[in-house]
Amino acid sequence: xxxxxxxxxxxxxxxxxxxxxxxxxxxxxxxxxxxxxxxxxxxxxxxxxxxxxxxxxxxxxxxxxxxxxxxxxxxxxxxxxxxxxxxxxxxxxxxxxxxxxxxxxxxxxxxxxxxxxxxxxxxxxxxxxxxxxxxxxxxxxxxxxxxxxxxxxxxxxxxxxxxxxxxxxxxxxxxxxxxxxxxxxxxxxxxxxxxxxxxxxxxxxxxxxxxxxxxxxxxxxxxxxxxxxxxxxxxxxxxxxxxxxxxxxxxxxxxxxxxxxxxxxxxxxxxxxxxxxxxxxxxxxxxxxxxxxxxxxxxxxxxxxxxxxxxxxxxxxxxxxxxxxxxxxxxxxxxxxxxxxxxxxxxxxxxxxxxxxxxxxxxxxxxxxxxxxxxxxxxxxxxxxxxxxxxxxxxxxxxxxxxxxxxxxxxxxxxxxxxxxxxxxxxxxxxxxxxxxx
Amino acid sequence: xxxxxxxxxxxxxxxxxxxxxxxxxxxxxxxxxxxxxxxxxxxxxxxxxxxxxxxxxxxxxxxxxxxxxxxxxxxxxxxxxxxxxxxxxxxxxxxxxxxxxxxxxxxxxxxxxxxxxxxxxxxxxxxxxxxxxxxxxxxxxxxxxxxxxxxxxxxxxxxxxxxxxxxxxxxxxxxxxxxxxxxxxxxxxxxxxxxxxxxxxxxxxxxxxxxxxxxxxxxxxxxxxxxxxxxxxxxxxxxxxxxxxxxxxxxxxxxxxxxxxxxxxxxxxxxxxxxxxxxxxxxxxxxxxxxxxxxxxxxxxxxxxxxxxxxxxxxxxxxxxx
Numbered sequence: 001x002x003x004x005x006x007x008x009x010x011x012x013x014x015x016x017x018x019x020x021x022x023x024x025x026x027x028x029x030x031x032x033x034x035x036x037x038x039x040x041x042x043x044x045x046x047x048x049x050x051x052x053x054x055x056x057x058x059x060x061x062x063x064x065x066x067x068x069x070x071x072x073x074x075x076x077x078x079x080x081x082x083x084x085x086x087x088x089x090x091x092x093x094x095x096x097x098x099x100x101x102x103x104x105x106x107x108x109x110x111x112x113x114x115x116x117x118x119x120x121x122x123x124x125x126x127x128x129x130x131x132x133x134x135x136x137x138x139x140x141x142x143x144x145x146x147x148x149x150x151x152x153x154x155x156x157x158x159x160x161x162x163x164x165x166x167x168x169x170x171x172x173x174x175x176x177x178x179x180x181x182x183x184x185x186x187x188x189x190x191x192x193x194x195x196x197x198x199x200x201x202x203x204x205x206x207x208x209x210x211x212x213x214x215x216x217x218x219x220x221x222x223x224x225x226x227x228x229x230x231x232x233x234x235x236x237x238x239x240x241x242x243x244x245x246x247x248x249x250x251x252x253x254x255x256x257x258x259x260x261x262x263x264x265x266x267x268x269x270x271x272x273x274x275x276x277x278x279x280x281x282x283x284x285x286x287x288x289x290x291x292x293x294x295x296x297x298x299x300x301x302x303x304x305x306x307x308x309x310x311x312x313x314x315x316x317x318x319x320x321x322x323x324x325x326x327x328x329x330x331x332x333x334x335x336x337x338x339x340x341x342x343x344x345x346x347x348x349x350x351x352x353x354x355x356x357x358x359x360x361x362x363x364x365x366x367x368x369x370x371x372x373x374x375x376x377x378x379x380x381x382x383x384x385x386x387x388x389x390x391x392x393x394x395x396x397x398x399x400x401x402x403x404x405x406x407x408x409x410x411x412x413x414x415x416x417x418x419x420x421x422x423x424x425x426x427x428x429x430x431x432x433x434x435x436x437x438x
Numbered sequence: 439x440x441x442x443x444x445x446x447x448x449x450x451x452x453x454x455x456x457x458x459x460x461x462x463x464x465x466x467x468x469x470x471x472x473x474x475x476x477x478x479x480x481x482x483x484x485x486x487x488x489x490x491x492x493x494x495x496x497x498x499x500x501x502x503x504x505x506x507x508x509x510x511x512x513x514x515x516x517x518x519x520x521x522x523x524x525x526x527x528x529x530x531x532x533x534x535x536x537x538x539x540x541x542x543x544x545x546x547x548x549x550x551x552x553x554x555x556x557x558x559x560x561x562x563x564x565x566x567x568x569x570x571x572x573x574x575x576x577x578x579x580x581x582x583x584x585x586x587x588x589x590x591x592x593x594x595x596x597x598x599x600x601x602x603x604x605x606x607x608x609x610x611x612x613x614x615x616x617x618x619x620x621x622x623x624x625x626x627x628x629x630x631x632x633x634x635x636x637x638x639x640x641x642x643x644x645x646x647x648x649x650x651x652x653x654x655x656x657x658x659x660x661x662x663x664x665x666x667x668x669x670x671x672x673x674x675x676x677x678x679x680x681x682x683x684x685x686x687x688x689x690x691x692x693x694x695x696x697x698x699x700x701x702x703x704x705x706x707x708x709x710x711x712x713x714x715x716x717x718x719x720x721x722x723x724x725x726x727x728x729x730x731x732x733x734x735x736x737x738x739x740x741x742x743x744x745x746x747x748x749x750x751x752x753x754x755x756x757x758x759x760x
Contacts, residue, residue: 008674009737012654013728014667028668031596031660037460044455359457359597359616413615416566417574417608 085111163200192341
């Protein structure tokens, strides 16, 4: 070997590689995520993303209302605002929450940039690196990303078709306490959970509140889909059952439109004060123009009727997905039957791995979200989340048909190679698919 | 600004529906910007049903395909451009087909006397019809461990697995078949991993300095390829003068054997004794911020944008000469 030449360039192409914070470890490009690049092409039926379908909003009337807003109130609407959120917005949020039986005061509401930021603020306020956060197994990928960003240890609690398992929750609390772990809160999505579509029963909700009281466990209730019930009246929110132990997260993304990025948190007084100060440090104030626009929508439009329209539309799509799955899934496949929200959780025949077969699905022009994205501990290989919110019913049926073929091919491949029934565990969580959008 | 180019807009084609769409979009944006920085008029386009009309609606367009995988590399797109009589940068359809399919390109290079790892290419139907157990055993005996299993048509290391024993072979085959129905099983070659870019300017094949690849994880997989900081690149590679020359000769020879045109990137592993072994060559090398070709171009003292512009001018000159 000759000596290196003086002009030799030796680089890792990132001069800051040694300067990044420890919490950025693992923020890398991923092959799985890259495969989703084709999902937004029209040839592909994407059952992956969780984008609401907002095509039916009265856009012309909204345009006029926004036009008037700028003309008449533009100097306020385009100005900085309150770190807690505009008072009129918080009053309206209280009205929205009353639809689910929550009695609240506008002073306890903090408006945020989507409920995702509310989750970020709550985690920032409560969690030090190494603290334990409990979450359903599986749980929302965007929440897992937030917990990871604050270097929390996520411990999943088993759930079934009735929601989180109270026995498993008690056992986890006891064992974590015995192990000297600090459990900061339980993160739960009681209604039409993302990714499973499962709704906690009333009985489970009561048990959960009892456990929270017994163990001084703070509950973070994330409820973006609650009003999008498709078959029955909404169940009471956890917050309506216990105002002291529950921090509630809400959002306009699903009941109106996500582009405004307005969500909120309803928290006990002491917590709320810290959230406001943290919000001010993060963004000064939540988007003021969006708050004006949403308040205008709530004031001037029949938003309750719009929710009924959304429910009818999503019901058709949910039914199309359930029909499509019944028609096209091979034997050994099971799935949840959601009563609202956006998602169906599929369990594949034994041995199949949803992450491993994703390239085949992409080639077949159908996309889904791999189950591993929704676990912090490597589980979920045998699962996939299917979204029925965005494609039309016809496209959903076609998507399930393509998916059925992919599963048949994958099963045949497994038979050919005599692969066992053990599915893999994937620990490349940071390399999972993009959160909830495509 | 270069001297009055006589061709019309340059159509940078990127995206497509292959598994490497994301990489292609990034490569395409980089090439388009580099050409604009040279004062060239650029139109960026995905592969869409409107592409033919777009090309027909432009005066004297020249295409610059930057599609990785699928029809961008298997000659399909090049065939369409030929049919439409649109000049383009890069290799002709048949050469693309030869090169992109590892089951074809590898043996061609080996037949020309160039060093290649032991290899077998098998469609999944063979396993189904003849039974997997016997074939898996035969592969183990013939190729030996460790081995690399990869899709015959693909790039960016997608679907590639290093297999160390016979027990790992079935799942590696299934992983490769997830990307296509033909898989290649190849002897794993220990050594220094380098890439040699070959550019064709004024009829001369010029090998650019070899880029040595040292992934932090030890494996140059998708993450290591496209995440800045995950791989150490050394250019020129830390090879002896003889080995460097041998790599350059190998890359040029493979370019010739496969009948490539304008540009290619050969992936080579240099054994500890200095012998380079040809792995594969790419007719549409990556052009992203972390890709190998732009690093080689810079190390050679060329300007990336100027090189892209020269390749366009060459394509246009070929067209005029027809």
